[in-house]
Amino acid sequence: MTDHLLSGPEPDPAGDAGHVGAPERVGFFTDTSVCIGCKACEVACKEWNALPEDGLSLSGMSYDNTQELGASTWRHVAFIEQDGPALPVPAPEGRTELPLAGGDGATGRDTTGQASGEQGGMRWLMSSDVCKHCTHAACLDVCPTGSLFRTEFGTVVVQEDICNGCGYCVPACPYGVIEQRPSDGRAFKCTLCYDRLGAGQEPACAKACPTESIQFGPLDELRERAALRVDQLHEAGIADARLYGHDPEDGVGGDGAFFLLLDEPEVYGLPPDPVVTTRDLPAMWKHAGAAALSLAGGLLASFALPALARNARGRGSR
Structure with a gap:
C-alpha cells in the first residue's frame, strides 16, 4: 500500500484498481441552481434498485421526508429554507428559457421557487445529494471482505452478498453516506447504477431528472461544463455560486459526484473541507x-x- 493510493491527485483510479484498458471515468454533476425539488430522482433510484420504503411521513423539515442519505435512500433531495430576496437564475447555456406562469415576463428560475420578479421573504435551496464516489474512498480502504470495490468506470460499489456487516465503512466515509440496514446489518449506498453503465445506459436518477439538474457523463467533461455554468451565474450577479467536490487537489482527490451550490457547503449538510479518513x-x-x-x-x-x-x-x- 503506497501513499499515492491513499491521498493526493489520482488521474486513473480504475487503472490503479487493476482495470486494464478501462473506459473514461464517469460521474455526476448536480447543478442545484436548476433543481425544482420534484424528487423524480429519488423515485427513479428506488424503483430501479428495488430499495425498500423508508418513511412516507413528513419530517417537519419543510417538504423533506427522507432527511438524509442512508441504506434505503441513495438519493436525497434537500429542501433548505432561507430568509432572503429572490435571485433570478439564468438557464444554462444552450437551454431554451420560457416565461414562468404568473410572473412579470421574466425568465429563468429563482432560488425562492417563485417566478422571477416576485418579492418574497423566503427562498428555497434544493439539492439532490448522493454518494460522492470519491477518488480516494476510505470506505473501500477499510473494507475487510472486498465487498466494496472500484469499478472500471472509476465508481465505488458495495457487493451486498459478501458484506459481513462489520460496519467499518460507516465511520470511514467523510460524508456520512453509508449506512447499515437494521434488518441484517449489511451496508448499502449508491452504485451509480453500475448495472446500467455496463449496458451503456445512464443512471436512473439522471435519466429521470426533468430539469437536467443531475448530469451524467465523462468526469472531465462535466468539470468543464460546471466551470462554465459558475461563470454564467457569476455574470448574472449570483456571487455565492460555487463548485463543491470538483477539485482533484482536495482532501479526497476530487469526487466522482460533485455539485454546484448557491451557498456554503454547511448549509446543505456537507463538510466544508472533507478529507479521506485513511490518508x-x-x-x-x-x-x-x-x-x-x-x-x-x-x-x-x-x-x-x-x-x-x-x-x-x-x-x-x-
Whole structure:
C-alpha cells in the first residue's frame, strides 16, 4: 500500500484498481441552481434498485421526508429554507428559457421557487445529494471482505452478498453516506447504477431528472461544463455560486459526484473541507512501529540492566 493510493491527485483510479484498458471515468454533476425539488430522482433510484420504503411521513423539515442519505435512500433531495430576496437564475447555456406562469415576463428560475420578479421573504435551496464516489474512498480502504470495490468506470460499489456487516465503512466515509440496514446489518449506498453503465445506459436518477439538474457523463467533461455554468451565474450577479467536490487537489482527490451550490457547503449538510479518513494510515503505522520498538527496547533494558549489574557485583566480590 503506497501513499499515492491513499491521498493526493489520482488521474486513473480504475487503472490503479487493476482495470486494464478501462473506459473514461464517469460521474455526476448536480447543478442545484436548476433543481425544482420534484424528487423524480429519488423515485427513479428506488424503483430501479428495488430499495425498500423508508418513511412516507413528513419530517417537519419543510417538504423533506427522507432527511438524509442512508441504506434505503441513495438519493436525497434537500429542501433548505432561507430568509432572503429572490435571485433570478439564468438557464444554462444552450437551454431554451420560457416565461414562468404568473410572473412579470421574466425568465429563468429563482432560488425562492417563485417566478422571477416576485418579492418574497423566503427562498428555497434544493439539492439532490448522493454518494460522492470519491477518488480516494476510505470506505473501500477499510473494507475487510472486498465487498466494496472500484469499478472500471472509476465508481465505488458495495457487493451486498459478501458484506459481513462489520460496519467499518460507516465511520470511514467523510460524508456520512453509508449506512447499515437494521434488518441484517449489511451496508448499502449508491452504485451509480453500475448495472446500467455496463449496458451503456445512464443512471436512473439522471435519466429521470426533468430539469437536467443531475448530469451524467465523462468526469472531465462535466468539470468543464460546471466551470462554465459558475461563470454564467457569476455574470448574472449570483456571487455565492460555487463548485463543491470538483477539485482533484482536495482532501479526497476530487469526487466522482460533485455539485454546484448557491451557498456554503454547511448549509446543505456537507463538510466544508472533507478529507479521506485513511490518508494518515502510513504515518500512523510508522508511529505505531516506532512506539512498538521503543516499548521493546524499554522491556529489554528493564531485564538486561539488572542482570548486568548483578554480574558486575559478582566479579567485584571475587
